[in-house]
Amino acid sequence: xxxxxQHPSWVICKSGTSVKIECRSxxxxxxxxxxxxxxxxxxxxxxxxxxEGSKATYEQxxxxxxxxxxxxxxxxxxxxxxxxxxEDSSFYICSASDRVQPQHFGDGTRLSIL
Amino acid sequence: EDQxxxxxxxxxxxxxxxxxxxxxxxxSGLRGLFWYRQDPGKGPEFLxxxxxxxxxxxxxxxxxxxxxxxxxxxxxxxxxxxxxxxxCAVRNNNNDMRFGAGTRLTVKP
Numbered sequence: 163x164x165x166x167x168q169h170p171s172w173v174i175c176k177s178g179t180s181v182k183i184e185c186r187s188x189x190x191x192x193x194x195x196x197x198x199x200x201x202x203x204x205x206x207x208x209x210x211x212x213x214e215g216s217k218a219t220y221e222q223x224x225x226x227x228x229x230x231x232x233x234x235x236x237x238x239x240x241x242x243x244x245x246x247x248x249e250d251s252s253f254y255i256c257s258a259s260d261r262v263q264p265q266h267f268g269d270g271t272r273l274s275i276l
Numbered sequence: 277e278d279q280x281x282x283x284x285x286x287x288x289x290x291x292x293x294x295x296x297x298x299x300x301x302x303x304s305g306l307r308g309l310f311w312y313r314q315d316p317g318k319g320p321e322f323l324x325x326x327x328x329x330x331x332x333x334x335x336x337x338x339x340x341x342x343x344x345x346x347x348x349x350x351x352x353x354x355x356x357x358x359x360x361x362x363x364c365a366v367r368n369n370n371n372d373m374r375f376g377a378g379t380r381l382t383v384k385p
Contacts, residue, residue, distance in 0.1 A: 168319070196373075205363065205377040206320070255319045264310050265365075265373060267319035 165189045166258050168268025176276055177248060183241045183271045185256030191236035192258035196265060197229070200253045212239055246275045278303045282364050282376035289354055289383050297349040297362055297379045305369025309347050311340050312363040314378070320363055323349075354383045 167186045175181055185195060194213050198206040210226075212218040212233035220226045228250075230242040239258075243250055251274050257265040281300045289295055301309065308327055312320035324333040326342040333340045337358065339350045349362055361378040368374075 166319075194371075203380070206375045208373075208375075253317075257319070264308070264322050264325050266322060267312075269319045270317070272317070 165266040166192075166256065166268040168256050168271055170271060171269060172272045172274075174274045174276065175246065178245055181243045181246055181273060183243075183254055183256070183273075185239045185241070185258065185268050187237045187258040187266075190258075190260055190263065192239075192260060193236065194259050195233055195239035196257045196259070197231060197239075197241050198255045198257070200255060200270070202253075206255065209241075243273065246273070248275045251275045278366060278368055278372070278374045280364055280366055280374050280376035282362075282379050284379060285377070286380040287382070289351075289381070291355055291383055291385050292353045294350070294352045294354070296351070297364075297381070299347040299349070299364030299376055300345060301347070301364075301366045301376075302345075303366045303368045303374075307367040307369055307371065309342055310365045310367070310373075311338075311347070311349055312365065314361045314363055323362075351381070354381075356383045356385050359383045 169184045197209045209224045210218045210220045212231050214236050218231035233239040255270040257267040259265045279302045283298045308325050311323040314320040324340040329344045331342050337352050341348045359382050361380045363378045365373050365375040
C-alpha cells in the first residue's frame with residue numbers, strides 16, 4: 163500500500179490564485195520531507211528539504227516566498243504555490259524519509275495554471 | 277559535487293530481450309545507491325538500495341549490482357509491464373540525495 167499520500171493529484175486553477183498541496187507519511191514518522199518538481203521527460207528537480215519543526219531549506223533558484231513549505235508534524239508537510247502563474251504549471255512530487263529508510267514518494271500533483 | 281549519470285537515455289526492447297541499464301556516479305561518501313521505477317504521471321516507486329561494492333539485490337526480473345563507480349540494473353526477459361522510467365539516486369554522507377535523469381524503458385510485445 164501507499165506509504166506516502168499526496169493530495170490533490172490534479173489541480174487546474176486561474177492565474178493569481180494560491181494552491182496548497184499536502185504530503186502525508188502514512189507508515190512512518192518522516193523527520194524529513196522533500197519537494198520536487200518534474201518537467202516532462204526530465205528527472206526530479208529538488209526544490210526544498212524540510213525537517214519537522216524547522217524552516218525549509220530551499221535549493222538555489224527556488225523562491226521561498228513563492229513556494230511556501232510547512233512541516234508542522236512528523237506526518238504532514240504542505241507546499242503552497244502562492245499567486246501561481248502559467249510558468250508554475252508542472253508536476254510536483256513530495257517524498258518522505260526518516261534518514262534511515264529510502265525516500266518514499268507520493269504520486270505527485272499535476273498543477274495546471276490557466 | 278556529486279553526480280549521477282544514467283545511460284542509455286532511452287531503451288527499446290522486445291519482450292524477452294534481456295538488457296542492462298547503467299548508473300555511473302561520483303559521490304562524497306556513499307550512504308546508499310537507490311533504484312526507483314516511475315510510471316507516467318506517478319511518483320517514483322522504490323525498488324532497491326545498495327550500500328557497498330559487490331552487493332546485489334533481486335526482485336522478480338530485476339537485479340541491481342553495485343561497484344565503486346557504477347550500478348547496473350539488469351532486466352531479464354522483460355515484459356511490456358516493465359516499461360517505465362528507471363531512476364538511480366545516490367545519498368552522500370550529508371544525507372543529501374541526487375537523482376539521475378533516468379532511462380526510459382519501452383518493452384514491445
